[in-house]
Amino acid sequence: MTGFDLDINVFDGEPTGRPLGRRFPGVPISLMTRDAHSLVVSPAVVDRVGLTGAETFDDASEIVVGPDGRPTGFIVELQAMDLVLDHCPEVPLPVAAGHVADRLREFAATGLTGLHALDFTAPSEDVYREIERHGDLPLRVRCSPLVPADSGRDVWEAVAAQQGLAGRRWHVAGAKLMLDGTADNGSAWFEHPDVFGQNRRPLWKDVQGYREAVRFFTERGIPTATHAIGDLAVRTALDVIEEAGHAVSAPHRIEHIESIPDDLLPRFAALGVVAGLQPVHATRMTRADQQDNWSRRIGPQRVAHGWRTRDLLDHGAVVALGSDWPIGIADPRTALADAQLRRPVEERTAAPVQPGQRISAREAYAGMTRAPAVAAGAADRLGRIAPGYLADLAVFARDPLDLTPEQQTANPVLATVVGGSVLQHTPQEYAS
Numbered sequence: 001m002t003g004f005d006l007d008i009n010v011f012d013g014e015p016t017g018r019p020l021g022r023r024f025p026g027v028p029i030s031l032m033t034r035d036a037h038s039l040v041v042s043p044a045v046v047d048r049v050g051l052t053g054a055e056t057f058d059d060a061s062e063i064v065v066g067p068d069g070r071p072t073g074f075i076v077e078l079q080a081m082d083l084v085l086d087h088c089p090e091v092p093l094p095v096a097a098g099h100v101a102d103r104l105r106e107f108a109a110t111g112l113t114g115l116h117a118l119d120f121t122a123p124s125e126d127v128y129r130e131i132e133r134h135g136d137l138p139l140r141v142r143c144s145p146l147v148p149a150d151s152g153r154d155v156w157e158a159v160a161a162q163q164g165l166a167g168r169r170w171h172v173a174g175a176k177l178m179l180d181g182t183a184d185n186g187s188a189w190f191e192h193p194d195v196f197g198q199n200r201r202p203l204w205k206d207v208q209g210y211r212e213a214v215r216f217f218t219e220r221g222i223p224t225a226t227h228a229i230g231d232l233a234v235r236t237a238l239d240v241i242e243e244a245g246h247a248v249s250a251p252h253r254i255e256h257i258e259s260i261p262d263d264l265l266p267r268f269a270a271l272g273v274v275a276g277l278q279p280v281h282a283t284r285m286t287r288a289d290q291q292d293n294w295s296r297r298i299g300p301q302r303v304a305h306g307w308r309t310r311d312l313l314d315h316g317a318v319v320a321l322g323s324d325w326p327i328g329i330a331d332p333r334t335a336l337a338d339a340q341l342r343r344p345v346e347e348r349t350a351a352p353v354q355p356g357q358r359i360s361a362r363e364a365y366a367g368m369t370r371a372p373a374v375a376a377g378a379a380d381r382l383g384r385i386a387p388g389y390l391a392d393l394a395v396f397a398r399d400p401l402d403l404t405p406e407q408q409t410a411n412p413v414l415a416t417v418v419g420g421s422v423l424q425h426t427p428q429e430y431a432s
Contacts, residue, residue, distance in 0.1 A: 002088060004032040004326065006040060008184060009293050014064070017041045017073020030084055034285065036327050037182045039075040039084055046071045049084055059149035060187055060203045076185050077203065078148070078178075093123060097130035104131075104138045109425050110331045111394035111413040114140035114382070116322070116372065118176040118225055118255070120162060121146065128170045137169040139418055140392065142376055144174035144225055147213055149203045156216050163222055169418070173376070174250065175217050178203050178227040179210060179237055183258060184285075184293050190230035190259075194297040199230060207236060214252070215244045223250035223377065225276065229258045231302070238267050246272060250377025253320070256281075257312075258294075259302040269316035274375040276320045277367075279339035280328040282307035288343075288351035303354075309339060309367075310357040320375045321367035336364040337405035345409050361401050361408070391420040 001024075008015050020029045020042035029042040045051075053065035061080035066072045075081055091099075107115065117124075120143040131137055145159045165172040179202055181187025186198030193200040204210040217224050223246070226237045234257055241252045253274035258281070268275050286292045286306065295303045312319050322328075323335055337345035339359055342352035352358070359367075373383025381390050397412040416423045 001027060001029045002031070003029075004034075004036070006031040006033045008033050008038075008040075014072070015040045015074045016066075017045070018043065020073070030088070032081075033184070034327060035182045035184055037077055037187065038185050039081050041073045041075060041084055043073065045084060045087075046073060049087055051075075051083065055080065055083070058151075059205065060181065060201055062187075077181050077187055093126055093130055096123065097127045100127050101131045101137075104141075107330060108138035108416045108418075108423055109413060110333060111396070111416060112139055112332055113392035113394060113416060113418050114142065114372075116225075116376070117141050117143045118227075119146055120144065120172055125165060128167050132167045132169075136421070137167075138423060139169070139416070141170040142174070143170060143172045144176045145172065146176045146178070149178055150205055150209055151213070152209075153216070156213055160217070160220055160222060163220075174223045174225060176225045176227065177210060177213060179207075180228060180230050180233040183229055183298055186297070188230035188258070189228075189233040189236075190298065190302070191232045191235075195299065196297065199297065202233060202236070210236075211240045211243070214240050218244040218247050218252075221248045223247040223252055225253045225255055227255050229256045231260050231264070231305075234260050234264060238264065238271060238273060241273055242267075242271055250375065251318075253375050256324075258307060259298060259305045260308065261305060265308065265311050265315040265317075268312060268318075274318045274320055274371065275312050276322060276375070277307055277309055277312075278322055278324045278328050278335070279307065279309065279342075279364075280323060280335045282353050282357075283338040283342060283344050284328065286353055288353050306354055306357075308354075308357055309359050313359060313363060318371050318374050319367050320371035321364065322372075331409075332368055333409045333411065336361070336368065336400075337409050339364045339367070340405045345405055348406075361403075361405070365400060391417055393417045 017040045026044050028044040028048055030045055031040045051063050051071045053063045053071045055063050057079040059079055061077035063080055064072050064074040145162055147159055159175050162172045180189035181203050183199055188199045189202045190199045214224055228234045228237045237254050246252055251272050251274050253276050255276040257275055286294050290303055323330055342355050342358050343350040370383040373379045385393055394413055395415040400408050413425055
């Protein structure tokens, strides 16, 4: 049995799969946490895979063990997770392609004309080509393959060789690197450890290797997107980009930026680094009373510096707003509303999370139109409705800038236009 979107706040302390064993004895169960950086698995999975807790990894992955020295069922970060995920049944290509095509149609029905997929692991290429055997993708997809932590030049060369792969509405451009994990798992990289003594190490054991990787891709004209959540991860990424400069095709970008101190705010604009933020992470994964796992772990001072959308904009940064789906909500109208309110748009009585970071409707929509075009090095052909630009646009029933955030989430998308091709939407599609 598999599942995802597990909220680790349901655990009293560190997550463990042992309750699954008591409730479902002998059943192999693997649940992916909401941030997609860890698994909680039942004892039957530990036995079937043969996990011991003595496993070693190239990155900072971990099979967590309890006081008894046995695995608890908490599997942290990608290399450790792969030991479990490799045992999951393989999905036939036509089935996988069908699932992806359905999801892309749902995205298009919310008004999205394109997305940045920071991933291109197998069978991504086969899936996109299988979809295009039967028609066009409903929207454009820009793929950036993952460069595993502490990988070497042979892996970098393989990612470089993928650049330019393309179909009619998808293409490979850029590379994704992960400098740290997540604060919820204790695997983010902050200057000071959290209350449990964690969140103090990078995902790359050899940070010099990360520096060399960014330089490698920059010299070949390939922009990078660095996953950096903790303040020291963000600081290091900015330092490395300052040393390497930018690729000629597009600027480097840093994704997530969950908590940073004041001195890092002006560096984004000064260095031309795009800041990628997910407002729904702030509003959906943390609470204003700071009783969530993220807030308790890192403490009130760093919580107060969380998801600084307003501050980054005020310091002149290009801020691209996204969902990080499936970790965040896919419907951009919800994310746009949350960015303006700093609370879940449907929870009218909820206290806002860092209300001083609210932004306007115009700034929010620019964060999902102009800013992603800049991040892709395509500001001369995407992100605006103007002569000479690609005809990628969404047709709303009402002008979003005239509506309250609550009204924006229910604003029907009448049509999505990609490259001049019109995809009409039925009332059922947008009513949901």
